[in-house]
Amino acid sequence: MTPRPTLKPTKTLHTNTTTAAPGFLPSLLDRIPLPRWAIYAIFAAIILVILICVICCCVKCCCKGKKNRKKKLDQKISMKGISGTTTAALVQPETEDLEYGSADQQRGKLQYSLEFSSSTSELTVGIKEAAALKAMDSGGTSDPYVKVYILPNKSKTFETKVFRKTLNPVFNEHFKYQIPQKELTESTLVMQVYDFNRFSKHDIIGEIRLNLSTVDWNHVIEEWRDLSEASKHEQEHLGEICFSLRYVPASSKLTVIILEAKNLKRMDQGGSSDPYVKVQLILDKKKWKKKKTSVKKRTLNPYFNESFTFEVSFEQIQKVQLVISVWDHDKMSRNDAIGKIYLGCDATGNQLRHWADMLSNPRKPVAQWHTLLSSEQVDTTLALKHTLKIPFTNKAF
Numbered sequence: 001m002t003p004r005p006t007l008k009p010t011k012t013l014h015t016n017t018t019t020a021a022p023g024f025l026p027s028l029l030d031r032i033p034l035p036r037w038a039i040y041a042i043f044a045a046i047i048l049v050i051l052i053c054v055i056c057c058c059v060k061c062c063c064k065g066k067k068n069r070k071k072k073l074d075q076k077i078s079m080k081g082i083s084g085t086t087t088a089a090l091v092q093p094e095t096e097d098l099e100y101g102s103a104d105q106q107r108g109k110l111q112y113s114l115e116f117s118s119s120t121s122e123l124t125v126g127i128k129e130a131a132a133l134k135a136m137d138s139g140g141t142s143d144p145y146v147k148v149y150i151l152p153n154k155s156k157t158f159e160t161k162v163f164r165k166t167l168n169p170v171f172n173e174h175f176k177y178q179i180p181q182k183e184l185t186e187s188t189l190v191m192q193v194y195d196f197n198r199f200s201k202h203d204i205i206g207e208i209r210l211n212l213s214t215v216d217w218n219h220v221i222e223e224w225r226d227l228s229e230a231s232k233h234e235q236e237h238l239g240e241i242c243f244s245l246r247y248v249p250a251s252s253k254l255t256v257i258i259l260e261a262k263n264l265k266r267m268d269q270g271g272s273s274d275p276y277v278k279v280q281l282i283l284d285k286k287k288w289k290k291k292k293t294s295v296k297k298r299t300l301n302p303y304f305n306e307s308f309t310f311e312v313s314f315e316q317i318q319k320v321q322l323v324i325s326v327w328d329h330d331k332m333s334r335n336d337a338i339g340k341i342y343l344g345c346d347a348t349g350n351q352l353r354h355w356a357d358m359l360s361n362p363r364k365p366v367a368q369w370h371t372l373l374s375s376e377q378v379d380t381t382l383a384l385k386h387t388l389k390i391p392f393t394n395k396a397f
């Protein structure tokens with residue numbers, strides 16, 4: 001009796017394993033309570049659905065490719081227009097700096113912090129990071145930086161560093177304003193995100209305007225906010241200027257070539273402008289050296305190509321401020337320049353970048369376009385820097 005039960009299980013086990021493989025599918029189909037033809041029809045339907053999906057995906061991909069090609073063609077055409085300008089030989093537009101973004105795209109968002117100390121009347125604005133910024137260049141990226149200022153007294157504009165080729169820059173920079181608490185209630189903080197372009201006007205990606213009277217100053221504020229379209233009326237356009245800088249440490253020679261200016265602001269309606277450019281060096285808070293270009297008659301897009309060389313030692317180049325200003329020759333009564341900018345080791349943003357490029361490429365001329373700022377704004381910034389330096393210089397003497 002004992003051998004049988006031990007044999008039987010092993011035998012059934014054996015037959016099970018051998019017949020399982022070939023008979024698996026038919027036996028499975030037998031177990032489904034449907035006729036064979038119905039099962040085959042279901043299989044056919046599933047395969048058909050998969051095929052349709054694959055075809056849809058292929059068609060979509062092809063369409064995208066065509067759109068991209070069309071965009072590239074548009075860029076080629078606009079590049080042709082740009083390279084027709086006078087300094088084409090000196091300054092070529094970087095292809096990735098050409099306009100790209102479409103109007104309906106999201107501008108992205110910015111994280112900032114605000115803190116006010118009523119005992120010191122100090123407002124600290126932190127520019128933390130931005131995310132999902134709109135792409136302004138053809139590579140599908142931007143070169144973002146942030147400008148910060150306070151209205152209605154547009155006294156000082158701060159700029160963060162420029163981040164190359166990113167849509168999610170982490171700035172982590174803090175800027176301080178001296179402002180009485182009473183003035184806070186009638187002030188608006190403006191934070192604008194720009195796309196840097198070496199050889200063309202910087203594009204504004206978007207901005208945030210904060211009515212400071214609505215802020216609860218009992219807490220440190222840190223928040224994300226979506227960027228909105230920049231308000232047009234306030235972006236005063238003064239014009240742009242292109243010049244090249246060259247420094248030769250061995251011979252202590254700083255050469256500034258004023259190349260051209262464009263889209264200069266008309267100083268009075270109907271009247272024509274006769275622009276010229278002043279090149280000035282400031283050293284230790286004093287006007288040190290000054291030169292001027294010739295006057296170009298009746299134009300808002302003057303071409304100069306005039307070169308100025310100054311003797312500046314290697315020690316001086318690290319302290320000097322180069323002030324470039326555009327003036328209208330007709331306006332004898334007016335003291336203000338059409339626009340101004342300054343460069344130097346203590347400059348910010350685009351201007352600092354040009355200065356640093358010059359210093360890191362000795363003997364090579366480096367050309368760049370700059371957007372002119374109001375002369376009051378630049379003068380205030382220069383004056384502010386001087387007052388801030390007073391305690392330091394006192395210590396030194």
Ligand SMILES: *[C@@H]1O[C@H](CO)[C@@H](O)[C@H](O)[C@H]1NC(C)=O
Pocket residue numbers: 151152153183186187
């Ligand atoms: C603007 O500045 C002037 C002069 O410094 C000051 O009298 C005025 O209160 C300021 N206004 C605001 C809103 O900050």
Ligand SMILES: *[C@@H]1O[C@H](CO)[C@@H](O)[C@H](O)[C@H]1NC(C)=O
Pocket residue numbers: 186187188211212213214
């Ligand atoms: C800021 O908000 C206050 C109160 O809501 C309002 O009275 C004031 O006009 C606003 N200021 C600006 C510049 O929008």
Ligand SMILES: *[C@@H]1O[C@H](CO)[C@@H](O)[C@H](O)[C@H]1NC(C)=O
Pocket residue numbers: 086305
């Ligand atoms: C600019 O001036 C330099 C030297 O004066 C000259 O060699 C060059 O041809 C000029 N460029 C143009 C485009 O006029």
Ligand SMILES: [Ca+2]
Pocket residue numbers: 096097136137142143195196197198
């Ligand atoms: Ca750019």
